[in-house]
Amino acid sequence: MEILQYSLRKCVAGIPLVVGVTLISFLLIVYFGPDQTYSLLGKNPTAEEIAEVRSQLGYDRPFVARYLEYLREVVTLDFGNSVATDERVSRILARTIPVSVLLALPGFVLGNLLGVGLALLAAYFRGTWIDKLIMAFAAVGMSVSFLIAIIGFQIVLSSSDGLNLFPVRGWDTSTPWQYLRYVTVPTLATVFVALGYNTRFYRAVIVEEMTRDHVRTARAFGVPPARIFYRNILKNSMIPIVTRVVFSIPFIVISGSLLLESYFGIPGVGKVTYDAIVAGDQPVLKAVVALTAVLFVVAQLLTDICYRLVDPRVALR
Numbered sequence: 001m002e003i004l005q006y007s008l009r010k011c012v013a014g015i016p017l018v019v020g021v022t023l024i025s026f027l028l029i030v031y032f033g034p035d036q037t038y039s040l041l042g043k044n045p046t047a048e049e050i051a052e053v054r055s056q057l058g059y060d061r062p063f064v065a066r067y068l069e070y071l072r073e074v075v076t077l078d079f080g081n082s083v084a085t086d087e088r089v090s091r092i093l094a095r096t097i098p099v100s101v102l103l104a105l106p107g108f109v110l111g112n113l114l115g116v117g118l119a120l121l122a123a124y125f126r127g128t129w130i131d132k133l134i135m136a137f138a139a140v141g142m143s144v145s146f147l148i149a150i151i152g153f154q155i156v157l158s159s160s161d162g163l164n165l166f167p168v169r170g171w172d173t174s175t176p177w178q179y180l181r182y183v184t185v186p187t188l189a190t191v192f193v194a195l196g197y198n199t200r201f202y203r204a205v206i207v208e209e210m211t212r213d214h215v216r217t218a219r220a221f222g223v224p225p226a227r228i229f230y231r232n233i234l235k236n237s238m239i240p241i242v243t244r245v246v247f248s249i250p251f252i253v254i255s256g257s258l259l260l261e262s263y264f265g266i267p268g269v270g271k272v273t274y275d276a277i278v279a280g281d282q283p284v285l286k287a288v289v290a291l292t293a294v295l296f297v298v299a300q301l302l303t304d305i306c307y308r309l310v311d312p313r314v315a316l317r
Contacts, residue, residue, distance in 0.1 A: 018074070021293035026070050029285050070286060074294070079287040084279045089287045092272060100268035102173060103260065104252040106183055107190030112245055114191065115198025122199070123206040124229065134199065141196025150189045150263055157185050171266045186260045198244075205240045209233045238310040246303045250295035 045053075054060050058069070073079045079089035122134040156162040166185050172178040209215065210233055218228050261270035269288065276284035 017297055018290075018293050019071075021296075022070060022074055022290055023067065025286065025289040025293075026067050029289065030066065030070065030282055070290075073286065074290045077291075079283045079290075082276075082281055082284050084275065084281045084284075089283045092284065093269065093287060093291070096267060096269045096272050099171065099266060100257070100261070100270060101252060102179070103171075103183060103186060103266055103268055104190070104257060107187040107194065108248065108252055110187065111191045111194035111198055115195055115202050116241065118195070118199045119202035119206055120229065120234065122203045123210060123233075124225075126207060126210075135203070138196040138199040138203075141192055141194075142200070143196075144193065146189070146193050146259060147263075149192050150186070150260065153185050153189045153192070157188070169265045171264070171268075182266075186257075186264060186266075190257075190260070201244060202237075202241060205237045206233060209237045212236070235310070239307060242306045242310060243303055246299050246306060247296075249302075250292050250299055 051060075058066055061069075077090060081087060082089055082092060085092075118134050118138075122131040125131050154168065158164065158166045158168045166181050171182050173182075212232075215228060215232050218232050219225075223232075257268075258270040258274050260266065261268045262274045265271070272284060273288050275281070276288070
């Protein structure tokens with residue numbers, strides 16, 4: 001009951017965030033965005049044709065009326081039809097969101113699990129060659145461009161000049177084996193780049209927790225190091241770890257990966273968003289931005305609930 005009441009309060013408190021994001025996105029994408037009138041008309045259109053198209057697109061309506069219509073679309077999740085394909089935007093999202101989730105989920109999970117594991121190892125052997133080696137690897141991962149990592153893994157694992165083990169482009173989830181073949185190279189590139197950032201962040205959090213008074217007290221009383229790491233350090237480090245993990249979820253569910261999906265030709269939300277940017281497909285762009293804002297509110301709610309789960313001292317108020 002407490003969690004339900006808190007969830008309702010949090011959702012109500014998140015309304016200004018959604019309104020603010022939708023207002024800014026409306027101004028940038030719709031009101032000050034590209035005028036599609038002349039792209040839909042042929043050469044030398046008449047004044048009557050221009051007026052008719054602008055009326056169909058809603059350009060002749062007042063600003064407030066157009067923004068309220070946008071809010072109605074956000075509430076009802078009905079963003080109309082895509083300008084480029086004339087397909088329902090809701091149908092496009094229903095088709096592409098699962099693809100983006102299946103593409104990003106392995107890299108997301110592995111990147112965070114390996115990041116926490118390497119951070120614990122580096123913190124445990126802080127100042128030794130193991131710590132320095134892990135941090136050097138993290139620095140390399142952070143310094144390499146994501147595009148360079150994608151191309152490198154593709155050349156080594158997918159090209160005829162390399163091992164030629166995985167497909168170069170495309171997407172197929174008809175069988176688990178096909179899914180593994182197509183997701184491996186994007187996942188390895190994602191993990192390679194994300195692991196550096198995750199490891200450095202998690203190590204900093206864990207090392208800071210190692211300097212707490214209660215940790216020094218436990219050591220003074222002869223508590224085994226493994227028990228100290230699990231009960232006194234890792235558990236108390238879960239708040240920032242949970243924050244980082246949960247707030248990454250909206251990008252996985254909605255935004256997808258523009259670079260990965262565009263480069264490999266994967267039909268996910270990232271590819272659809274990229275195509276919408278190029279084509280000026282406003283209904284698709286509005287839907288992606290609005291749903292991302294809504295998911296950030298949900299992520300805030302999940303973060304607070306997870307705080308309570310990992311640390312009973314946190315109160316939901």
